[in-house]
Amino acid sequence: MALQISATTPEHPALLLELPWHLPLERWPEAYLVPLPRGISRHVVRYARAGDEVIAVKELAERPALREYELLRDLDRLGIPAVxxxxVLTGRTDDDGAPLESVLVTRHLSGSQPYRSMFETTMRPATMHRLMDALAVLLVRLHLAGFAWGDCSLSNTLFRRDAGAYAAYLVDAETGDLHPRLSDGQREYDLDLARVNISGELLDLEASGALHPSVDPIEFGTEICARYGRLWQELTRTSVYPAGKYHYIERRIRRLNDLGFDVAEMQIEHSSNGDSVTFVPKxxxxxxxxxxxxxxTGLDTEENQARRLLSDLESWMATQDDYAPGDPLxxxxxxxxxxxxxxxxxxxVREVPRELRGAMDAAEIYHELLEHRWYLSEHAQHDIGLETAVADYIRNILPTARESLRPTTAE
Structure with a gap:
């Protein structure tokens, strides 16, 4: 069978043809590879360069490769954070004509890291809690979309900095299934797998000495279920309010907005006696x-970054002479x-030298500068201004953090 490439855009096949598909991934020459941190995988995975892009290449059998490719496309259409x-390339053979496994090609998620590379130095429990929050949000989003992951774990997730917190992205969809709606049993199965997998991964880190001594792996694995449960309850619970108290519904919607969610469809029912109103986010x-x-603005950012930038935008708009809410002119x-x-x-953002930015994108840089401005202003007991904060950040903060901002090289 000849090599076949199914691609999402027309430009990728030509770029991919330049790579050595006649060789098993584990034998690819270093000249094609990009040294980036890799997580644990049941398959051989390599990072390579295709034109101006860095890609992740995973070797697996043809049927699961095609299935995962389609699932990832479905998740992309649904707006779910995933690679x-x-x-997907099938029909690979070596120089002697012997068949090789198919490969799935995904775009490398810029600025992201697998959890193991984040634990190269002992991570503080507070940071680990932020990772758990990010993973809980990802799992809730998947379940709301009807996606049963089937293998939720830290290993199958990439983490990206998001305004002091983290955003979690699904990496491995091989075991997933997409449904119109998930049953409680399907959700609970995913949660139980997450609890077992995360506890096992943390026990492995504990054995290697990379886990903070105050962290209990079993309790931490259980905590992901509790965090998921609280968020799921807030997003899906039915509320009953007294008739006429419609502002209670608006308050509930605002609370969901504060959590980063929109109510796209809702159900409102009056009781038979007219004394109460039932509200259900659909x-x-x-x-x-x-x-x-x-x-x-046209800026495409993570959710927490967007929240922070919107706050700064609103503060800035209030200082403008032509800002007058409600005035049609x-x-x-x-x-x-x-x-x-x-x-x-x-x-x-342009004030920050490129060589000092590391893996931070523009929105994360701006967030860091706002944080530094707040810190300096608190110390000075007055607003020191963004220009002064930027100069101090470049002079005193970035040089010492330079090494930690660079991507870690895979072993």
């Missing part, structure tokens, strides 16, 4: 602040937002 599928979509920031929010991007956000 981007680029192509469709809940994640990314409330992401969508709001993207609509206003005043500048529209979109106009002011694009002015903020042009005059504040981009010039500020």
């Amino acid at each position: 981007d599928p680029l192509a 469709v809940v979509d994640a990314g409330h602040h992401q969508r709001q920031l993207l609509r206003l 005043a500048a529209r929010p979109e106009v002011l937002a694009h002015r903020w991007v042009r005059d504040v956000f981009r010039p500020t």
